[in-house]
Amino acid sequence: MRNGVRGALAGIAAAAVALGLAEFVAVFTGARSAPLVAVGGVVVDHVPGPIKQFAIDTFGTHDKTALMVGTVVLLAAFAALIGWLSLRNIWYGVAGIALFGAIGVASALTRPDAGAEAAVPALLGAAVAGVVLWRLTSGPTELGDAADRRRFLTGVAVVAGAAAVSGLGGRWLSTRRTVSEARKAVRLPVPTSPAPAVPAGAELGVTQLAPYVTSNRSFYRIDTALVLPQVDPETWTLRIHGRVRNPITLTFDQLLARPMVERYVTLACVSNEVGGDLIGNARWLGVPVKELLDEAQPLDGADQVVGRSADGWTCGTPTAVLRDGRDALLAVGMNGEPLPVQHGFPVRMVVPGLYGYVSACKWVTELELTSFADFDAYWVPRGWSAQGPIKTQSRIDAPRSSNNLSAGPVTVAGVAWAQHRGIRRVEVRVDGGPWQEATLARSVSIDTWVQWSWRWEATPGRHRLQVRATDATGEVQPEQERPPDPDGATGWHSVDVEVG
């Protein structure tokens, strides 16, 4: 057996068993203390804005999977190198493992809310990796002899098996420790102020056009959480504190006992590119934030409400927006169900008119009254604007450039949004020609998107369709193309089609 192959196999086996064992231990020390998750979390928290935007543009809502796969591939390459070096001198191996162990320990310990036990998975993993690497690389350097070779390969197989059993076992155990049972047990109260019915005609029923109400399953998900926070409603509390006259702590039962309102609100992500799909419309059930703030009595100058989640993420919302009478909710229900875990179970915030990164705190446990001058929420030091009102936007859903169109009438359709201002007009043009007014569908309120359609007499050849919206204040969606960073993309969505 070639030395390179042997060293690489030994290194990868040692790394695999370290990660597998750590995964298992993390069942007991907390999912965020597993080295891959902890290191991944540090990466997520420190990637420069443009790289984060690149990841979202390239991998969409699979950005986390991409990060994990990339990390594992890199780690395997390093492990192979360390294994190969260990064949020359085991101290290279020891140094390599110590380095990776230290990165794992440091990452786990510096995650928000981590206790000393967070160091255990990486420490144990590194220790076991050291022993495995030593055993697999000791003995004759050249495995010329068939018996030696067989012994080595058996060793690798045993280690790989142990890695798989502990890793998959850990995964299995941790999925049993989720809050999905607690979620199923939640009985949502009946709203004292129900959502208005969706008017007939809100749904144009055009193929490819996004439905007026987005199902929970297809609702976009964006957050920094590599493992979903499992927040038990039994022990959940919401603290409203900071610069208030009257701090409040609420349990989940106390929250559910309050008068509930239900509203359709369209949530949008600031990272959404023009034409992108990081937007969705749902029926949210919850308690008006305004009522809780009125009870807490913010002090003068407390112009920012910082939402803080169970995993330490923060967003900053203008206090004035939360108190101006719009339907800002501490939501417990989404489309008639308890919040799905990935959308913030048991409680999240929803604020009509603001991008999610400044308002829509999932797994929320604190609302802290402070000022914009005194505190920067998570995305602000990372280059995003502290203020995030949603920009007027419109999107063409049908036709798509991949469609085979034939000459004659074609239904052009899409959605437009300007939450809490409302959409007054949507216009479409072909090949830079005159703007033509589209027909607006109905909508529940100015807090949701609206569907639109326009009948096009398509002629053979290549054509460019473009759309722009005007909000109810008369502001026309600007043509100038700007990236999502720092406060939301601008520009007109266009679709190039081929008519046969």
Ligand SMILES: Nc1nc2c(c(=O)[nH]1)N[C@H]1C(S)=C(S)[C@@H](COP(=O)(O)O)O[C@H]1N2
């Ligand atoms: N705890 C937590 N809440 C969060 C985030 C996050 O990273 N962590 N991301 C925000 C962002 S950027 C957006 S756009 C919305 C997305 O909500 P959704 O995943 O339910 O669609 O959640 C917001 N709430």
Ligand SMILES: [Mo]
């Ligand atoms: Mo977002």
